[in-house]
Amino acid sequence: MKFHSGLITYIFLALILINPAYSDIEKGKELSASCAACHGDDGISLNSVWPKLAGQNPKYLASQLHEFKKGPNGNRNNAVMYGIAVNLSDQDIEDLSEYYSSLKSTVGLTKDEYLELGRNIYRGGNMEIKMQACISCHGPNGQGNYAAAIPMLSGQHSQYTYQQLKNFQTSMRSNDYNKMMRNIVHRMTDEEMKAVASYIEGLY
The missing domain is CATH 1.10.760.10 (Cytochrome c-like domain)
Structure with a gap:
């Protein structure tokens, strides 16, 4: 009995060390x-x-x-x-x-005038200027990547997304790993940022 209780205590402590925060x-x-x-x-x-x-x-x-x-x-x-x-x-x-x-999120709408351009950028990037596609990190439906702490974009307000892209472009925001976002958005035009932000708002 003493052996079993000691083993249980050991396992419990090990789990605490593995998962210190609940x-x-x-x-x-x-x-x-x-x-x-x-x-x-x-x-x-x-x-x-x-x-x-x-x-x-x-x-x-x-x-x-x-x-x-x-x-x-x-x-x-x-x-x-x-x-x-x-x-x-x-x-x-x-x-x-x-x-x-x-909590359950919501999805908005993509403006018609931005649908094609936004979709092309999100899914294909721009190979002519070596701009990586958003889909490669944020996923086909904008769900992000849990393990890598990459954010979900699906349904996010386009105005907010656009402003964050501008902040990365001007380095007002610089907490992206290895300058990943800044290296992408500095190649984007204002119209491209508005288009992809609008596309993301309607993405699900």
Whole structure:
């Protein structure tokens, strides 16, 4: 009996070491009250300059909150988000991220005038200028990549997506791994960014 109880204790401790953080979705829901004014009660922001958070990759959300928490010393400085994130513990960030990830997202519409150009860029890039296609990292339906913390794009507000592309282009935002986004968007025209942002909003 002593052997079995010792083995159980060993396995339990090993699991804790492997998975040191456990997210609490209910705690995340409580914490989300301070986010609702901008991001909505259900993670669907009413103002298209602010991102939808519902259904987003939790690893991506957590990584962005950690970036915001760094404030001016980080690579994604935003005064409003810094004021919120700076008060969050690592566990708070995990709980919030898992909560928003558990919510159901929505899909918008692609403007007709941007459908063909946006689709071509998203799915095929632009080989003439060696611009990589969005599909290669974000997937055919814009679901992103969980393990690599690559964000879900499907249904995201086009105005928000366009602004983030502009921020990467000007290096106002520089928290992309190995300059991956900046190396892509610096080749894009303003019209191409608007088109792919609109295409993404209707993607599902």
